[in-house]
Amino acid sequence: MKMNGYNISERVLSVELSGIRKFFQAASPNSVNLTLGQPDFDTPQHIKDAAIHAIQSGYCGYTFNAGLPELRLAISDKLDRENSLSYTSDQVIVTAGAGEALYIALQSLVNPGDTVVYTDPGFVSYAECTKLASGRGRPLSLSSDLCIDIEQAKEAMDGARVFVLNSPSNPTGTVEPAETIRAIVEYADDKGVCVISDEVYEHFVYGDAKHVSAAQFGDNVLTINATSKTYAMTGWRLGFVAGPSEYIDQCIKVHQYCQTCATSISQYAALAAYTGDQSCVTHMKDVYERRRDLVYDGLTRLGFTFKRPEGAFYAFAPMASLFSKLVDAGVVGVPGDAFGKCGAPYVRFSYAAADEVLSEAIRRIGTIVSD
Numbered sequence: 001m002k003m004n005g006y007n008i009s010e011r012v013l014s015v016e017l018s019g020i021r022k023f024f025q026a027a028s029p030n031s032v033n034l035t036l037g038q039p040d041f042d043t044p045q046h047i048k049d050a051a052i053h054a055i056q057s058g059y060c061g062y063t064f065n066a067g068l069p070e071l072r073l074a075i076s077d078k079l080d081r082e083n084s085l086s087y088t089s090d091q092v093i094v095t096a097g098a099g100e101a102l103y104i105a106l107q108s109l110v111n112p113g114d115t116v117v118y119t120d121p122g123f124v125s126y127a128e129c130t131k132l133a134s135g136r137g138r139p140l141s142l143s144s145d146l147c148i149d150i151e152q153a154k155e156a157m158d159g160a161r162v163f164v165l166n167s168p169s170n171p172t173g174t175v176e177p178a179e180t181i182r183a184i185v186e187y188a189d190d191k192g193v194c195v196i197s198d199e200v201y202e203h204f205v206y207g208d209a210k211h212v213s214a215a216q217f218g219d220n221v222l223t224i225n226a227t228s229k230t231y232a233m234t235g236w237r238l239g240f241v242a243g244p245s246e247y248i249d250q251c252i253k254v255h256q257y258c259q260t261c262a263t264s265i266s267q268y269a270a271l272a273a274y275t276g277d278q279s280c281v282t283h284m285k286d287v288y289e290r291r292r293d294l295v296y297d298g299l300t301r302l303g304f305t306f307k308r309p310e311g312a313f314y315a316f317a318p319m320a321s322l323f324s325k326l327v328d329a330g331v332v333g334v335p336g337d338a339f340g341k342c343g344a345p346y347v348r349f350s351y352a353a354a355d356e357v358l359s360e361a362i363r364r365i366g367t368i369v370s371d
C-alpha cells in the first residue's frame, strides 16, 4: 500500500504500537506511574561483574548465531533443574529477550492465514507478532476469575496452528493450575497445534501457586523465557527459545537474518545469572509478594473486588470507569483494553515499584473513592 507516497506493507500497517508505552510516556512528571512491567531492582552485582569482565577481556565480537555454547549448556541445565525439561544445548537459541524468541517462533511456525490462539486479555505482543507473521489471531476470552477455561481453550484450538500460553500471566497475574496446562498441551498435541509457552514470570509466583512448564506434558511445545524479569535485566535484552530440534533448526534461520546473535556481553552476564547464586531471585520474589499484598489489600479496603493475583507483578483491577479520575489524581496504569477487548473493564497496575510509591498510589485512589 502507498501511504502518502511511501511504500509501507499492509502487514506492518495492520500492527498497533503498544498501548503500554503510550501511557507510560503520557504520564505527567508528578504522577505515580505504574505502567511499565519493569523490575525496579538493579541487576545483581555478580551479573554486572561478569559483563564488565567480558568487556575487559575483549569478548566483543559476534558469537555463534545460536549463542555461546557454555550459555546454551547453562540454559539446558537450568531447564532440567528448575523446569524438569530435558533439552540438549543444541535445542536452545539465545535471543534478544523473550520478545525476539516469540517473534522468531511465530515467523517460523505460521503460514499466511494460519490461526494463532492467545488469551484476551493477554500480553500485547501475541496479537501483533501474529499479524507480522501474516497469521490470523483468535483471542480466547477468560473466565470471570481471569483463568483459562479448558473447554473453551479446546474449542479455540479447532483448526489452529499455534496456542500461545502465558503463565504466570501479564496482564492478569493469573497462574494457571497444572491441570489446565496439562489439558491444553495434551489436547494441542492430539490436534497438531504447537504450544508456545511464555514463562518469563515463572519465578514470581506467590502463596500456594506453583509454576509448571507446559513442555512437561508434551513434545509439541516451544518454551520461551528470558533473564529480563527473573534477574532484573530488561535492558540487557537476553532470552531464549527451547524446543524440538525440528522447530529450533528453522527458528535459527529467522534469528540469523534478523539478529545474527544476542549481544556478546549480555550473554556472559546471562551465563553468570543462570549459573550463579539464585538468592537474588528469591529476594525479589519475596519483595514482589509483599507489594502484591500491599496493593491488593489496599484496593480491596477501598471497595474494589477482584481475585488476588498469584503471579507476575501486576494487579488487574476492575477500575476502567475511573480511568480519567485516576489520571487526574496522578495515578497512571494501563487501560485493560490495551491487552484485548475483554480487558476493557480493567486497569493494569504494575507493582514493580517501591512500597512508598505503591502506598501513595493507594492513598491517591482513596481520594477518588471518598469523593
Ligand SMILES: Cc1ncc(COP(=O)(O)O)c(C=O)c1O
Pocket (backbone or CB within 6 Å): 037, 096, 097, 098, 099, 100, 123, 166, 169, 170, 198, 200, 226, 227, 228, 229, 234, 238, 239
Ligand atoms: C508475558 C511477557 N512475555 C514477553 C515479554 C518480553 O520480554 P523481554 O523483555 O525479555 O523481551 C514481556 C515483557 O513485558 C512479557 O510481559
